Amino acid sequence: MSEVEAIADLFPISDGRQTATAKAPSAAAAVAVTAARTPHALLVEAVRRGDQIAFGRLYELYGPMVHGILLARVPWIEVDDLVQDVFLHAFKRLHTLRDDNAFGGWLAMITRNRAIDYHRRSREMQELSPDLAQAASRAVDAEASEAIALIRNLPEAYRETLILRFVEGMTGPEIAERTGLTPASVRVNLHRGMKLLREKMGVKEET
Amino acid sequence: MSDDYLWDRSGESDPEIERLESVLGGLRHQPRPLELPVARPRPKLFHGLAAAAAVMMIVAGGLWLASRPSIDDAENPPRLVIARPVPYLLSELKEPKPSIAPVIKGTESGARATLAGSTQAGVLRRPRRTNEERESANILRVARRGAPSQSDQELMREGEKARDQLMLGLRFASSQLNRVQREIQINKESGPAS
Numbered sequence: 001m002s003e004v005e006a007i008a009d010l011f012p013i014s015d016g017r018q019t020a021t022a023k024a025p026s027a028a029a030a031v032a033v034t035a036a037r038t039p040h041a042l043l044v045e046a047v048r049r050g051d052q053i054a055f056g057r058l059y060e061l062y063g064p065m066v067h068g069i070l071l072a073r074v075p076w077i078e079v080d081d082l083v084q085d086v087f088l089h090a091f092k093r094l095h096t097l098r099d100d101n102a103f104g105g106w107l108a109m110i111t112r113n114r115a116i117d118y119h120r121r122s123r124e125m126q127e128l129s130p131d132l133a134q135a136a137s138r139a140v141d142a143e144a145s146e147a148i149a150l151i152r153n154l155p156e157a158y159r160e161t162l163i164l165r166f167v168e169g170m171t172g173p174e175i176a177e178r179t180g181l182t183p184a185s186v187r188v189n190l191h192r193g194m195k196l197l198r199e200k201m202g203v204k205e206e207t
Numbered sequence: 208m209s210d211d212y213l214w215d216r217s218g219e220s221d222p223e224i225e226r227l228e229s230v231l232g233g234l235r236h237q238p239r240p241l242e243l244p245v246a247r248p249r250p251k252l253f254h255g256l257a258a259a260a261a262v263m264m265i266v267a268g269g270l271w272l273a274s275r276p277s278i279d280d281a282e283n284p285p286r287l288v289i290a291r292p293v294p295y296l297l298s299e300l301k302e303p304k305p306s307i308a309p310v311i312k313g314t315e316s317g318a319r320a321t322l323a324g325s326t327q328a329g330v331l332r333r334p335r336r337t338n339e340e341r342e343s344a345n346i347l348r349v350a351r352r353g354a355p356s357q358s359d360q361e362l363m364r365e366g367e368k369a370r371d372q373l374m375l376g377l378r379f380a381s382s383q384l385n386r387v388q389r390e391i392q393i394n395k396e397s398g399p400a401s
Contacts (some may be wrong), residue, residue: 052243059241067236087241143230166231172214191210
């Protein structure tokens with residue numbers, strides 16, 4: 001809620017609503033449309049007007065989601081650079097976004113496409129040298145690396161949601177809000193994904 | 208077991224989930240400074256040039272249209288003037304103009320009946336005209352339309368001037384547009400500034 005409050009401070013719409021309602025019905029209707037927008041959508045609107053600070057705020061808010069989606073798909077060592085790529089691409093292509101309220105889903109789609117593009121390109125490039133691959137795996141804790149590997153073996157919808165939950169520390173409602181998925185879908189993905197993960201972890205411990 | 212802790216960390220905590228959170232939390236997103244491209248001013252010069260070129264085209268086009276001699280001008284009845292002596296043109300004026308209607312072999316004697324033999328069976332073609340015939344027809348068409356009077360010639364000269372100005376303006380606008388496009392391309396290739 002602190003984020004929402006902070007953005008509400010940046011874009012005070014409640015005072016304006018009262019004033020506009022008293023002035024004219026048409027202005028009240030316009031404010032009602034504005035009020036229907038989420039605080040994040042107001043940030044998107046500010047970015048459209050050329051406010052780069054607002055985009056920085058969106059980066060803070062949606063960075064974990066982009067990071068999590070990428071981590072579910074590409075090697076850990078590549079994720080940070082790809083996060084930058086995704087946000088740069090989003091910044092350049094923001095004019096193609098029709099509904100500012102759908103920024104999260106739009107950004108998630110860009111991120112998934114970027115991951116697909118990474119794999120397509122990496123097939124064309126040489127394999128990572130063994131030394132570099134070892135260095136990258138050493139940089140990550142062994143237990144974390146094993147857990148990530150287990151999650152990555154899950155179906156796509158489950159691994160993305162679980163990584164957002166465990167790695168990025170987002171709650172179910174936050175995941176739903178950022179990705180544009182329905183809360184029910186997120187809840188189901190979390191529940192079923194965790195069930196599968198427990199099974200895999202149990203099998204691993206037994207062996 | 209309740210999934211509330213998994214959903215929003217409410218309710219009874221699950222030790223396995225807590226362990227996963229602590230283990231995987233180390234991989235959490237560490238935001239780096241975002242490197243956005245420096246906001247460059249939009250190429251206003253490009254828009255200005257495009258508008259100038261459009262205005263120039265409209266003005267020059269209007270001038271050219273206004274300076275064209277009117278065919279339906281009642282004060283200038285059509286006159287037959289042959290611009291240069293063309294022998295085959297004179298012969299064409301004297302002789303009746305041959306019909307170019309399709310001819311079926313055997314229905315007409317003389318040279319007109321020969322083309323049907325060169326066509327495929329059942330297909331009738333319009334006879335092909337030679338270059339000389341085509342040129343003479345063009346000259347005749349101009350002559351029938353009427354030769355320009357003195358004032359018409361002046362208007363035509365003005366029209367040509369206007370056309371030359373239009374072409375010059377278009378060339379200038381084109382070169383400017385190319386220059387702006389090159390600059391934009393160079394800016395794009397230079398990439399985002401840190």
